[in-house]
Amino acid sequence: MTDTIVVAVDGPAGSGKSSVSKAAAGRLGWAYLDTGAAYRALSWYVVERGIDATDAAAVIDALPDFDYRIGTDPASYHVFVGDHDVTEAIRTPEVTSVVSAIARVPEVRTFLTELFRDIIRGTDRDGIVVEGRDITTVVCPDAPVRILLTADEAVRMARRSAELADHSAAHVGEALRRRDAADARVVDFMNAADGVTTVDSTDLDFDQTVHAVIQVVQKAAHV
Ligand SMILES: Nc1ncnc2c1ncn2[C@@H]1O[C@H](COP(=O)(O)OP(=O)(O)O)[C@@H](O)[C@H]1O
Numbered sequence: 001m002t003d004t005i006v007v008a009v010d011g012p013a014g015s016g017k018s019s020v021s022k023a024a025a026g027r028l029g030w031a032y033l034d035t036g037a038a039y040r041a042l043s044w045y046v047v048e049r050g051i052d053a054t055d056a057a058a059v060i061d062a063l064p065d066f067d068y069r070i071g072t073d074p075a076s077y078h079v080f081v082g083d084h085d086v087t088e089a090i091r092t093p094e095v096t097s098v099v100s101a102i103a104r105v106p107e108v109r110t111f112l113t114e115l116f117r118d119i120i121r122g123t124d125r126d127g128i129v130v131e132g133r134d135i136t137t138v139v140c141p142d143a144p145v146r147i148l149l150t151a152d153e154a155v156r157m158a159r160r161s162a163e164l165a166d167h168s169a170a171h172v173g174e175a176l177r178r179r180d181a182a183d184a185r186v187v188d189f190m191n192a193a194d195g196v197t198t199v200d201s202t203d204l205d206f207d208q209t210v211h212a213v214i215q216v217v218q219k220a221a222h223v
């Protein structure tokens with residue numbers, strides 16, 4: 001893995017991290033890692049086992065049995081916990097509503113950070129696009145390419161509401177705002193750290209955003 005180029009992408013919910021990172025990785029022929037999926041999958045697992053997500057000690061106790069797998073091929077995205085394909089289940093509002101409580105437990109963050117680094121080390125492609133909240137600052141602070149993907153809050157909320165047709169826009173917007181506020185108390189993903197390039201997608205369509213990200217990669221990593 002020594003030569004694998006890591007592209008670290010952070011940003012708030014709805015900024016386009018997952019979709020844009022996956023598309024950029026696909027076009028580059030590189031791997032893609034969605035770190036939020038692991039926080040979501042652990043949340044699913046905790047709910048499934050009837051554990052109170054706000055009970056940090058109980059969540060920490062569950063970590064050794066958390067058997068997590070995620071693919072890194074951007075063309076074939078699957079998330080497993082044990083034998084369960086949880087690719088869809090981790091996106092439900094129920095899971096989304098507890099994920100911030102799980103993500104604020106330091107032991108959880110250390111555990112998952114190690115897991116992410118193992119997955120990155122195991123990549124056999126030339127590069128990997130890794131997206132989340134603390135990739136540019138904690139998981140891969142030495143990555144040769146580090147990007148903060150942002151968009152105005154109203155635009156992010158509109159993108160998310162468009163995805164969830166059966167939920168009211170106001171409800172989705174409020175839930176997203178609350179989650180960002182809770183997450184931002186744990187890691188700063190609203191301000192670019194030193195050396196991190198901001199890509200603001202507020203006035204860009206999807207393809208323009210992917211193009212902007214690839215341009216940053218090409219400039220920083222000379223590919
Ligand atoms: N620049 C853009 N213009 C329009 N829609 C976008 C743009 N970037 C992302 N989207 C759409 O917005 C929604 C949220 O994007 P997503 O990748 O899930 O964000 P995140 O991973 O940051 O929460 C998706 O439906 C995605 O297709």
Ligand SMILES: Nc1ccn([C@@H]2O[C@H](COP(=O)(O)OP(=O)(O)O)[C@@H](O)[C@H]2O)c(=O)n1
Nearest residue numbers: 013014035036037039099100103132133134
């Ligand atoms: N690197 C990361 C990634 C996600 N997370 C947590 O995981 C949750 C889900 O992340 P996500 O990337 O799937 O969320 P969306 O932005 O796609 O809605 C976030 O709300 C954070 O609580 C984190 O703490 N650190």
